[in-house]
Amino acid sequence: MPAVQQALQRLEREIAVARQGKVVLLKVVHGYGSSGVGGDIRIAVQKRLRELSDGGQIRGCIFGENWSKSDETTWRLCQAQSGLKSDPDLGRRNRGITVVLL
Numbered sequence: 001m002p003a004v005q006q007a008l009q010r011l012e013r014e015i016a017v018a019r020q021g022k023v024v025l026l027k028v029v030h031g032y033g034s035s036g037v038g039g040d041i042r043i044a045v046q047k048r049l050r051e052l053s054d055g056g057q058i059r060g061c062i063f064g065e066n067w068s069k070s071d072e073t074t075w076r077l078c079q080a081q082s083g084l085k086s087d088p089d090l091g092r093r094n095r096g097i098t099v100v101l102l
Contacts, residue, residue, distance in 0.1 A: 025084075061100045062098065
């Protein structure tokens with residue numbers, strides 16, 4: 001299990017690699033926390049992704065708890081990329097993931 005700082009460094013590396021590969025969408029699996037109440041890594045990753053989004057470094061992110069067809073942003077993305085409609089996490093309110101739009 002990585003420390004928070006290690007997890008954030010890995011997040012930054014994976015975003016950079018995805019950009020180099022012209023990837024436009026990532027699903028980050030950060031987990032929910034070993035205690036089941038939301039861990040430090042999840043909180044730090046979500047905070048960092050918000051910062052990247054606010055700073056224009058990523059187009060946006062959808063946290064797993066919002067990754068549902070009933071969420072307007074998610075639904076628009078699913079309409080634009082129909083393959084996402086079959087994502088196994090869609091509609092499951094999985095707080096252990098975040099979808100990142102690059």
